[in-house]
Amino acid sequence: MKHTISVLVENHAGVLARVAGLFARRAYNIDSLAVGVTADENVSRITIVADGDDYILEQILKQLNKLIDVIKVRAVNESELLTRELVLVKVNCTPAQRSELISIAKITEAKISDISLNTITLELSDYSNKIKTFEELLRPYGIKEIVRTGTVAIQRGSASLTI
Amino acid sequence: MSENIMTVARAMVECLKAEGVKHVFGYPGAAICPFYDELISSDIEHILVRHEVNGGHAASGYARMTGKAGVCIATSGPGALNLITAIATAYMDSIPIVAITGQVNSDQIGRDVFQEADITGSAEPFVKHSYIVKDPSSICDIIKKAFYIAETGRPGPVLIDVPMDVQDMECEFFYPEKVEIRSYKPTTEGNKLQIKRVADAILKADRPLICAGGGVFLSGAKDELKQLVHICNIPVINTMMGLSNIDMSDELYFGMMGMHGVKAANYAVSHCDLLILLGARMGDRAVVALKDLKNTTIIHIDIDPAEIGKNVEVTTPVVGDIKKILTQLLAVIREEKHTEWINELSEIRSSSETVPETRKDAVNPKQFIQTLNSHIEKDAVIVADVGSNQIWTANNIRLTEGRFLTAGGMGTMGYSLPAAIGAKKACPDRQVVALCGDGSMQMQFMELATAVQHGINVKLVVFVNNYLGMVRELQDKLYSRQIAVDITGSPCFDMIAQAYGIKAENVTDISQADQAIRNMLSSDRPYLLQVFVDKEEKSII
Numbered sequence: 001m002k003h004t005i006s007v008l009v010e011n012h013a014g015v016l017a018r019v020a021g022l023f024a025r026r027a028y029n030i031d032s033l034a035v036g037v038t039a040d041e042n043v044s045r046i047t048i049v050a051d052g053d054d055y056i057l058e059q060i061l062k063q064l065n066k067l068i069d070v071i072k073v074r075a076v077n078e079s080e081l082l083t084r085e086l087v088l089v090k091v092n093c094t095p096a097q098r099s100e101l102i103s104i105a106k107i108t109e110a111k112i113s114d115i116s117l118n119t120i121t122l123e124l125s126d127y128s129n130k131i132k133t134f135e136e137l138l139r140p141y142g143i144k145e146i147v148r149t150g151t152v153a154i155q156r157g158s159a160s161l162t163i
Numbered sequence: 164m165s166e167n168i169m170t171v172a173r174a175m176v177e178c179l180k181a182e183g184v185k186h187v188f189g190y191p192g193a194a195i196c197p198f199y200d201e202l203i204s205s206d207i208e209h210i211l212v213r214h215e216v217n218g219g220h221a222a223s224g225y226a227r228m229t230g231k232a233g234v235c236i237a238t239s240g241p242g243a244l245n246l247i248t249a250i251a252t253a254y255m256d257s258i259p260i261v262a263i264t265g266q267v268n269s270d271q272i273g274r275d276v277f278q279e280a281d282i283t284g285s286a287e288p289f290v291k292h293s294y295i296v297k298d299p300s301s302i303c304d305i306i307k308k309a310f311y312i313a314e315t316g317r318p319g320p321v322l323i324d325v326p327m328d329v330q331d332m333e334c335e336f337f338y339p340e341k342v343e344i345r346s347y348k349p350t351t352e353g354n355k356l357q358i359k360r361v362a363d364a365i366l367k368a369d370r371p372l373i374c375a376g377g378g379v380f381l382s383g384a385k386d387e388l389k390q391l392v393h394i395c396n397i398p399v400i401n402t403m404m405g406l407s408n409i410d411m412s413d414e415l416y417f418g419m420m421g422m423h424g425v426k427a428a429n430y431a432v433s434h435c436d437l438l439i440l441l442g443a444r445m446g447d448r449a450v451v452a453l454k455d456l457k458n459t460t461i462i463h464i465d466i467d468p469a470e471i472g473k474n475v476e477v478t479t480p481v482v483g484d485i486k487k488i489l490t491q492l493l494a495v496i497r498e499e500k501h502t503e504w505i506n507e508l509s510e511i512r513s514s515s516e517t518v519p520e521t522r523k524d525a526v527n528p529k530q531f532i533q534t535l536n537s538h539i540e541k542d543a544v545i546v547a548d549v550g551s552n553q554i555w556t557a558n559n560i561r562l563t564e565g566r567f568l569t570a571g572g573m574g575t576m577g578y579s580l581p582a583a584i585g586a587k588k589a590c591p592d593r594q595v596v597a598l599c600g601d602g603s604m605q606m607q608f609m610e611l612a613t614a615v616q617h618g619i620n621v622k623l624v625v626f627v628n629n630y631l632g633m634v635r636e637l638q639d640k641l642y643s644r645q646i647a648v649d650i651t652g653s654p655c656f657d658m659i660a661q662a663y664g665i666k667a668e669n670v671t672d673i674s675q676a677d678q679a680i681r682n683m684l685s686s687d688r689p690y691l692l693q694v695f696v697d698k699e700e701k702s703i704i
Contacts, residue, residue: 017284
């Protein structure tokens with residue numbers, strides 16, 4: 001089962017290595033990981049999507065909490081979360097195919113970020129499954145390159161994770 | 164210029180003094196020179212070990228006896244790397260140590276210069292926390308935090324890596340009185356509702372059992388444990404790390420549990436209806452005793468929430484400091500008897516206790532240890548190494564007010580002599596006897612020089628059978644063959660001792676044990692007994 005875990009950490013050198021090392025040495029699986037500074041520049045937020053049963057999730061949360069640089073850890077139910085990933089896809093695109101691809105972009109609410117004689121680069125920010133569908137739509141045209149971020153997540157409604 | 168302006172190296176020494184450090188264990192080298200230069204002219208005693216790992220083990224033995232963080236020092240690169248095994252050993256046993264390492268100059272870090280190693284990176288899996296000092300003005304704050312983190316909550320090792328150029332920089336010395344780390348706030352008080360649940364469970368139980376681990380020492384809760392055991396008449400057993408946290412001659416004490424434990428203790432675990440795990444992390448060697456439990460109520464009391472539910476499924480978790488929790492618990496419990504249960508266990512204990520037989524042409528090590536029991540002072544410190552010698556000692560030593568030390572979690576061979584040296588520096592008035600095998604002896608005997616140089620009166624018993632005995636047992640049992648366990652070709656350890664100027668005796672027959680032990684313990688200098696034990700003697704009872 002997939003879990004989305006938000007971790008607030010001190011914004012020091014080496015903290016990411018500590019968090020990533022913990023997952024590696026205790027054999028927890030990371031699906032994706034995203035890091036960025038928060039509104040407080042001394043604090044970074046790491047969003048981890050991890051795979052495992054309830055026992056593993058409990059262990060991950062407890063072990064993360066033991067790291068001295070970890071300020072807060074929270075795992076929130078999928079249904080209470082707003083999640084986003086960003087993807088950039090460079091697709092083969094002959095001048096004749098342009099209108100087709102532009103209409104795919106329109107329907108999926110992707111942005112056309114770059115265009116050349118034979119390629120088009122589309123940008124989409126959405127939740128994980130939507131991005132998967134988007135990729136499948138583009139695959140028949142020939143994907144030259146795809147770049148995807150890890151998931152970032154924020155709680156729906158007024159609840160928030162701050163220090 | 165203010166008198167508080169000084170080099171980082173000097174400030175490090177001032178911080179140690181402010182922290183109350185009296186002894187440190189280490190091995191110098193180029194990258195830690197500035198610090199050593201200041202250390203040697205201070206009144207902190209530096210014990211020069213003969214290998215960095217032993218500086219770590221000595222600091223660990225020291226910490227186990229004082230309850231304060233032990234300090235060990237090494238230089239950059241190989242020196243620091245040699246410390247890792249000791250750091251990991253302390254980590255597994257939750258022992259507070261502060262390890263200080265030199266690092267190459269900060270502008271050279273990352274260029275693979277001479278004796279450069281990423282020690283904070285390498286030691287990361289085995290430390291509670293680590294620092295690399297880049298800003299000279301941060302040194303005092305870092306050292307204060309290092310001791311605080313090492314000693315509070317679940318204790319553990321903290322590493323401070325200081326580049327050589329930073330040691331020479333100037334800073335203002337100011338040792339903070341208090342520490343505030345927003346992300347580190349260990350829970351010490353037990354939750355009242357949970358304490359009530361524990362008290363109710365004790366009241367309800369007909370066959371309660373306490374399994375007391377190393378956490379009882381770490382929180383200084385021996386007295387509270389004894390009170391609980393006697394007020395409620397609850398039988399008590401130990402994990403290996405918990406050995407000697409209760410008087411072993413106590414009628415309610417039933418020995419060590421687990422794979423290498425005794426019958427009475429393991430019977431108690433599988434027949435109790437309430438099991439209270441007290442500062443025991445239930446490592447796999449201990450947990451084998453729990454595999455058949457079905458309807459047992461299990462209460463787990465530990466300062467580290469991550470240990471609760473990790474290896475054993477628990478009915479009631481209680482997070483906090485054991486001393487505080489037991490104090491809270493003692494206020495709400497009432498007297499109980501459990502006579503039937505205690506009688507049942509006492510019967511198992513007396514029927515399963517065997518008197519070790521005298522062997523021809525060699526010594527039965529169990530018999531030797533039982534002989535040792537009648538000579539040691541009641542508060543003696545016994546340090547067991549790793550292997551058969553450890554199990555023989557664990558199951559045969561009888562300590563009343565003494566202390567048993569061993570590398571229980573990591574099982575690090577070569578631990579006993581350096582740890583004994585550290586323990587003796589911590590408690591110079593107590594007898595300290597290390598027991599090891601001929602395998603572990605050869606991983607540590609360079610430390611005989613340390614004992615001689617610093618006049619540290621430790622006693623060493625070496626059990627010789629020319630085997631790595633415990634591995635041999637495993638290979639016999641699992642693979643029906645013996646491979647690479649024969650260590651014939653080992654030296655005469657009495658002659659090794661004599662080469663260091665240490666008096667030594669050989670014990671080839673149990674009839675010589677009494678006098679030899681007497682000679683060893685009455686000497687005011689280090690002493691070695693080489694005991695030739697029966698090659699076939701197994702570790703299990």
